[in-house]
Amino acid sequence: MSNVLSRSMPAALNSALPMPTLLSVLRVMTGLLFLEHGTGKLLGFPAGLPFIDKMPAGLLYFTGTFELVGGVLITIGLFTRPVAFILSGFMAAAYFMAHFPTSFFPALNFGEPAVLYCFIFLFLAAAGPGRWAVDNR
DSSP states (O other): OHHHHHHTSOHHHHHHOOHHHHHHHHHHHHHHHHHHHHHHHHTOOSSOOTTGGGSOHHHHHHHHHHHHHHHHHHHHTSSHHHHHHHHHHHHHHHIIIIITTTOSSHHHHTOHHHHHHHHHHHHHHHHOOOSSOGGGO
C-alpha cells in the first residue's frame, strides 16, 4: 500500500513523510476520538454529549459498547482490519438511522462525524494498521 501512495507523491515529500507511520497516527487519533464517544455514553466522561438524553437506554448501551471496545481496539491496533470494517458499517448505519432522516445534507443533519468515521474506518480496513500496532507483533 505504501508503494502506491509513495509513487503519487513528489520526491521531496516522499522522503519526509513515512506513510506507515502517518497511517498509524491516523489510526490512533481516530481510535481515541471514537473511544471518547463510548466513554461519554457509558461512563459519563466527558459529560454533556449532545443528544444522549434522546437515545433509548438499550441503544445507548449498544452503541456505547461498540464505541468503547472498537475505539480501544483501533487505538492499540488489534484486529484492525476486521474491527475497522465492522465499525465502518456501524457508522454508516448510524448515519442513516439518526442523521439522514432529518436532512439529505450532512452539514444540516449533524452527520459529518458519522460520515468521516465511516470512510476513515473503511480506509483502515483496506490499508491496515500502519507501523505502530499490536497486529504487527
